[in-house]
Amino acid sequence: MENVVVENIYLLVVVTLISVLQNAFFALKVERQSLSSAAFERVSCANRNCMDAYPTFLAVMWCGGLCLSQAPAAFAGIIYLVVRQKYFVGYMGQTSQSTPGYLFGKRVLFFLFLMCIIGIFNYLLVRHYGNEYKEYVETITSASSALLLLP
Amino acid sequence: MENVVVENIYLLVVVTLISVLQNAFFALKVERQSLSSAAFERVSCANRNCMDAYPTFLAVMWCGGLCLSQAPAAFAGIIYLVVRQKYFVGYMGQTSQSTPGYLFGKRVLFFLFLMCIIGIFNYLLVRHYGNEYKEYVETITSASSALLLLP
């Protein structure tokens, strides 16, 4: 496709590739643990929970990146992958300790969701009022994405 | 991205956002029911069936919206989300009553699938014969999408 399109999505593609690598890592863990039944149960459950949320994450990240701007969306995607890695490793921990719940990365997904909403509203406002304040919104988004680093 | 791109996808993005909200609603239900085992079993199964069909739905809706026209695709997406909500609520009902099967929203998915096929055929015809009857097809699609409202 033309470079003008790739320019707008290449960061999103990079994050998607990293997430695919992570999926492969999870799947390998599931394959390797298929002998011992207790560990297999945990790994399989963690992998399934991660896979359940995967299309939702992809959809929100791509919509946010296409509708508003790609750099904060890709950054939030990276944060989500780190959170997912922690979740997976925590799930595989000792049986005695309590496992994390079903949901994870709520804050990151909420941030991406907000980006989509702002992008859609921004588009509708620009279309109906012709007022171009998109760069202003993009700057705020880039700045506020740093808040995701807070623990 | 440029507004010319967003103009062609913003309805699809809105439906995707609503579906993400619905996913979050399902996941919250799963988390809340994790104490009582009988209800948890049902909620978890309903959520899993919905999540299994989710990427298929997203792929068909976006392809149909991009290849033909976005308004009927987004409308069919809304109908699908309503059907999914009904399916989920029906699954969580009394144990005595029979639960719905594995598939749901077949008609909506079939309609979106048909839209993709028509869009692809239309593109190939326009490319090879140079005959522009796309607007005619789009009008028919918009009109026929109202048929999805039939019970």
Next chain:
Amino acid sequence: MENVVVENIYLLVVVTLISVLQNAFFALKVERQSLSSAAFERVSCANRNCMDAYPTFLAVMWCGGLCLSQAPAAFAGIIYLVVRQKYFVGYMGQTSQSTPGYLFGKRVLFFLFLMCIIGIFNYLLVRHYGNEYKEYVETITSASSALLLLP
């Protein structure tokens, strides 16, 4: 959307449609086998493994097709669907014979992954050095995709 966009994605859309048909075939198998518990267990497990890998496959195929060129990506997608069909049928076989593992189509997914990486690198090189060797890379990719046919 404009035909210039559809021209760059229509092969990917066709493969996506075929994969959706295959998903429907799997889901029908699950529904039909829900009476006998032993066969249902196997079919359900095979379907779930296929669905787990589905978003990953879609993401890699679309990224590879958008970033580099769509014909080899669509071809690799077809190969993946054939492999998936074999995996599903093999999983449903006799209980006595050993079932295939959790992963399948590793080579095809790796090929698509490589296409994405090459496409991203190519874009970055073109952007920074202004050297247009994309067609050269596309020719190599089209030629090497034939290697996927090796058993």
